[in-house]
Amino acid sequence: MVLAVQDPSEGADPRQELRSRAEIDRSCQGPVTLFVASAVGWLLFGSLLAMAASIKLHSPGFLSHHAWLTFGRVRPAHLNTVIYGWAAMVGIAAMLWLQTRLSRVTLVFPRLLTAIAWLWNLAVAAGTVAILAGHGTGVEWIEFPVPVALALALLFGAVGLVSFYTFARRPPGHIYVTQWYLFGAILWFPYLYLMAQLMIHLGGATGVVQGSANWWFAHNVLGLFLTPIGVGAVYYLIPKVIGRPIHSYYLSLLGFWSLALFYNWAGTHHLVGGPLPAWLISVGIVGSVMMFIPVTAVAINHHLTMVGHFHMLRTSPTLRFVVFGGMSYTLVSFQGSLQALRGVNEISHFTHYTVAHAHLGVYAFYSMVMFGAVYYMLPRMTGREWSSARLIRIHFWGSALGIALYWGGLTWGGWLQGRMMNDAAIPFLDIVRFTIPFLWSRSFAGVLMTIGHVAFAVLVWRMLAGAREPARAPGPTLLGRPRGEREINPAEAQ
């Protein structure tokens, strides 16, 4: 058995292959679309909470008269709905579908997976209500009460078992690079989540060690759960859309194992300057800087795969979102490595700069890749085409311009905020006033992103409800005319 960069389905009898691929996609339809639809619902709800939290930061009087809607509850409710509702559910959808495609077998236990999706929704809803009611744990990224967290870990473990079982049923062949990343996410997340509960909420760690456990966990939710799903999806989708294998097997190998080795250790850079042993912080900084290796390897590999095909960004919705996400991965990771350095962190820590960085990771990288994955998966599962190229364009530009403005405004404002905070001659309230225009720019960016999400939700809704479009469109919905093709006369196409 060989680890390979070639999609295992390539090279077999093409007609047979297409048939079985269609069969696999159809088998995913029920549970995987349920995960996607739920994720989109949480994305919309999370966007509402985000807008409320963002507006409160420059206009504190907004919705301030009820404890349920105070900033300190709306903000963690936003984080937990977008991470455990949107990001995790769309990630599970992508994981399940990619695993069936790459194992060349139909989805197993669809009814179990459907039940898991509903229970997952129920758990996230219960956790969110608990946070808004004041029963959040107050520990960042693990605010859900312990029973909710345990339920999510258990459900995720069940998804993992289904994925392993799917893999075990496959005909002999390669393990594609995407699958390495999927196994990473499947095995890492339950361990991280259970260990964090044990060490922080169930009394395993004392005092500041909880802080270390907190950031070991929270940073790894991004690094060892969302990142492998995102990078794995990019490894599958770019070659699929452009019809060309990944550039280098060895770079893939280097990228995966160096990520596994180094990302694990990066978390304590969230505690630079804090009351923890100096060696512990240094380890986190070293881990962060070493991330240059996997990120550079992946960036080169993806870039050399794409070379000569960048013109397709004009036409393919999937490719446009996925390449945007892939490039953001490089950017956010390089930024993160530099941000961990003591000299930079002295300024950026405790400011909006960090908030901008977090959104560059979860949104500009991960969420954009997942948008692209949904644009690829859903038509194949439902046998329908996207109903409107214009709505896809609105989604892309709303999200892309929104996150660019978001990141630009808060990075700039946050950096200056940090410089001012380190100058004791500047009164604190002057700094508060100084940041307000930047916080407005974030709210405006949030509106753009939310417009994108609404367009996306309408598209998904129409596709699943099947109300507006014919069951079989003449071809895929593209954003422009592919190079070298003459304009199709609408009358002729009929």
Place this chain on the structure above:
Amino acid sequence: MNRTALLYAGIIFTVIISSIGLVFIPEYQLFRLEPVEAADGNLYPQPRTEFEEAGRRVYIAMGCVYCHSQQVRPEHFGADIDRGWGTRRSVARDYLYDQPHQLGTMRTGPDLVNIGSRQSDDNWHYQHLYDPELTSPGSTMPKFPFLFEKRTLEPGREPPFNAIRMPPGVLAENEYLLPTTDAQQLVAYLKSMRHDYAVPEAQP
């Protein structure tokens, strides 16, 4: 061992090793920390009273941690001490009784780990929580009106002794404000926060 098993083993190994490095070894290093006796004969840090601990739960329930850190960085690293947020850096020993931790990662508002030594006036805290701009003009901290009870004064009677003193014009002539139990507990907790005692690792 085939390649698949190697893949699984590698994935599991990397994460277990990191949890040992970043969680278990620090715990092994720090779990024996104990309070120290100060010149006044008391042990520091001091355990919180039940009332203060309840206030800490209010602090958590209101999500104060999303804007306020609880740690003073060392001298020459940032300006925490110059800003008067503490007289020495915070050390691991200061957090012996914190469960769960509230170290925080954001300073939309100032650090609070020494708020008890900076501001010991109950009435200031109540005014600040009721409407932050009363004490700190330009503040973007939310108001917490739901931590207070507004009562109407019967004609010819004085407000009770525990009514919050307010600047004129905030309340109507015949109104007065009482802190709820939550507010009293929260303020008790805020006033208990201080890292101003000497520890072997750092002198104030």
